[in-house]
Amino acid sequence: MxxxxxxxxxxxxxxxxxxxxLVHNLAYLRFIETNRSLLAEKLGWxxxxxxxxxxxxxxxxxxxxxxxxxxxWDRLVIKGWLEKYERSRFxxxxxxRRAGQEDVLVRARQMLAVVTLPEMKVVRLPAxxxxxxxxxxxxxxxxxR
Amino acid sequence: MxxxxxxxxxxxxxxxxxxxxLVHNLAYLRFIETNRSLLAEKLGWxxxxxxxxxxxxxxxxxxxxxxxxxxxWDRLVIKGWLEKYERSRFxxxxxxRRAGQEDVLVRARQMLAVVTLPEMKVVRLPAxxxxxxxxxxxxxxxxxR
Amino acid sequence: MxxxxxxxxxxxxxxxxxxxxLVHNLAYLRFIETNRSLLAEKLGWxxxxxxxxxxxxxxxxxxxxxxxxxxxWDRLVIKGWLEKYERSRFxxxxxxRRAGQEDVLVRARQMLAVVTLPEMKVVRLPAxxxxxxxxxxxxxxxxxR
Amino acid sequence: MxxxxxxxxxxxxxxxxxxxxLVHNLAYLRFIETNRSLLAEKLGWxxxxxxxxxxxxxxxxxxxxxxxxxxxWDRLVIKGWLEKYERSRFxxxxxxRRAGQEDVLVRARQMLAVVTLPEMKVVRLPAxxxxxxxxxxxxxxxxxR
Numbered sequence: 314m315x316x317x318x319x320x321x322x323x324x325x326x327x328x329x330x331x332x333x334x335l336v337h338n339l340a341y342l343r344f345i346e347t348n349r350s351l352l353a354e355k356l357g358w359x360x361x362x363x364x365x366x367x368x369x370x371x372x373x374x375x376x377x378x379x380x381x382x383x384x385x386w387d388r389l390v391i392k393g394w395l396e397k398y399e400r401s402r403f404x405x406x407x408x409x410r411r412a413g414q415e416d417v418l419v420r421a422r423q424m425l426a427v428v429t430l431p432e433m434k435v436v437r438l439p440a441x442x443x444x445x446x447x448x449x450x451x452x453x454x455x456x457x458r
Numbered sequence: 459m460x461x462x463x464x465x466x467x468x469x470x471x472x473x474x475x476x477x478x479x480l481v482h483n484l485a486y487l488r489f490i491e492t493n494r495s496l497l498a499e500k501l502g503w504x505x506x507x508x509x510x511x512x513x514x515x516x517x518x519x520x521x522x523x524x525x526x527x528x529x530x531w532d533r534l535v536i537k538g539w540l541e542k543y544e545r546s547r548f549x550x551x552x553x554x555r556r557a558g559q560e561d562v563l564v565r566a567r568q569m570l571a572v573v574t575l576p577e578m579k580v581v582r583l584p585a586x587x588x589x590x591x592x593x594x595x596x597x598x599x600x601x602x603r
Numbered sequence: 604m605x606x607x608x609x610x611x612x613x614x615x616x617x618x619x620x621x622x623x624x625l626v627h628n629l630a631y632l633r634f635i636e637t638n639r640s641l642l643a644e645k646l647g648w649x650x651x652x653x654x655x656x657x658x659x660x661x662x663x664x665x666x667x668x669x670x671x672x673x674x675x676w677d678r679l680v681i682k683g684w685l686e687k688y689e690r691s692r693f694x695x696x697x698x699x700r701r702a703g704q705e706d707v708l709v710r711a712r713q714m715l716a717v718v719t720l721p722e723m724k725v726v727r728l729p730a731x732x733x734x735x736x737x738x739x740x741x742x743x744x745x746x747x748r
Numbered sequence: 749m750x751x752x753x754x755x756x757x758x759x760x761x762x763x764x765x766x767x768x769x770l771v772h773n774l775a776y777l778r779f780i781e782t783n784r785s786l787l788a789e790k791l792g793w794x795x796x797x798x799x800x801x802x803x804x805x806x807x808x809x810x811x812x813x814x815x816x817x818x819x820x821w822d823r824l825v826i827k828g829w830l831e832k833y834e835r836s837r838f839x840x841x842x843x844x845r846r847a848g849q850e851d852v853l854v855r856a857r858q859m860l861a862v863v864t865l866p867e868m869k870v871v872r873l874p875a876x877x878x879x880x881x882x883x884x885x886x887x888x889x890x891x892x893r
Contacts, residue, residue, distance in 0.1 A: 330622035361821035386796035475767035531651035
């Protein structure tokens with residue numbers, strides 16, 4: 314069984330923080346986008362070619378819960394995985410922790426659709442997903458909070 | 459009855475777009491933060507002083523639905539309002555449209571708690587809200603999609 | 604004589620600051636880009652159409668001096684103007700002050716070339732500039748510091 | 749002889765690009781800030797503690813030349829090094845290339861001063877630099893273009 318899971322790391326920089334001395338809420342979504350793009354590559358998309366007539370997963374919904382703050386210079390680990398997929402869209406879940414710690418600082422889910430660029434026409438997910446990730450076929454429920 | 463509603467405008471710049479030639483998903487959240495900060499000022503917070511021992515509303519959850527894309531140089535109107543409040547947290551809703559058009563491009567909701575900085579201790583919402591916004595006291599339901 | 608000068612205003616938001624409690628050095632360049640894009644529109648470029656085969660001014664050099672810091676919630680005024688132009692490139696200068704104050708917080712200059720997108724071929728500046736801005740024809744010297 | 753040089757790598761993400769389909773000019777400065785912060789750590793600053801009474805290098809001037817564009821999904825290498833230092837400020841130089849290629853896409857220099865936060869009082873550079881980096885003592889000239 315394929316494991317569509319990916320971990321990325323980031324060191325918190327000044328530009329990730331704000332005058333409250335904590336990581337700004339937008340910065341976590343940047344960390345998540347990096348993880349999600351690499352996860353998308355692992356799931357089969359050629360990200361370099363996607364802007365010239367290729368297909369591209371785009372975010373159509375984000376849910377994000379900010380539980381505990383991260384600070385300047387923290388080492389963060391972002392874990393992202395394919396949670397569920399339907400005919401033409403899929404959900405990914407992301408958790409952010411400090412390296413070596415269990416507490417989840419931020420938990421997020423994103424619903425994505427695959428579109429052609431620049432027409433933005435929605436296409437079906439690859440047929441091969443049923444072989445590889447068939448156990449994940451279904452509808453995503455509400456986020457547990 | 460007080461009307462805790464605010465509209466802001468923004469012109470889409472290059473730094474708001476990405477190689478898909480559309481506005482990047484993070485940029486909308488920047489537009490919303492500007493609206494929310496000015497809304498918070500209208501609701502009574504002194505944002506300039508809040509980082510030095512003052513109280514500050516912080517985002518603890520965001521839900522955002524990307525319905526239709528905006529493009530470079532578009533004139534966007536962001537409408538934000540106080541949707542519901544409880545004892546120590548409140549929800550704001552935001553809608554983004556092109557100026558002069560009805561279609562909602564992006565709809566978002568954010569749950570905020572008021573904390574002291576830098577201790578991050580949650581405090582109760584001002585008692586005066588029951589006089590001014592009592593009709594909004596209650597628990598926010600799920601976002602309509 | 605045409606006056607290729609433009610003033611824009613911005614209120615400093617949390618996402619413009621960092622954990623040093625001051626405006627982050629990148630945020631000023633965002634403020635400047637907004638000013639420069641509106642200045643480019645005033646100088647004759649159709650920014651909305653420029654990404655589809657049109658011509659587009661692109662930054663090829665930036666010099667920026669950070670003299671005094673701005674803070675959360677400050678009202679800043681960005682003043683930008685055409686300083687000099689040559690055959691196929693031009694310099695703009697920008698100054699950032701607090702609204703109603705004389706002290707320059709940030710001073711910057713940018714050299715721009717006009718290119719076709721997406722080929723990035725450099726084109727000549729419009730012939731009409733010699734009529735309108737002929738007194739600015741020449742080579743820009745070093746920034747005064 | 750100490751070698752105050754550091755290389756960092758980054759993969760270009762959607763949020764680094766703009767509607768011109770190239771990397772946005774601000775994104776390179778983010779890449780450079782990550783490199784510079786890690787270089788500052790190597791030069792002896794404790795970046796995690798610097799926002800609470802510690803000393804912190806701050807950028808007081810940036811010069812950046814955009815020579816060739818980078819694109820979505822490129823692997824970039826940022827090389828940064830200590831170029832010169834005076835009594836209370838120093839210059840770093842940065843070059844950005846595609847991984848495995850010689851062409852310099854972006855070249856930048858930044859002048860930094862070390863200040864106490866949040867008072868922003870300038871302090872002298874560590875005396876140990878004369879032992880370690882004495883060959884770099886001097887005044888930086890103009891950037892070669």
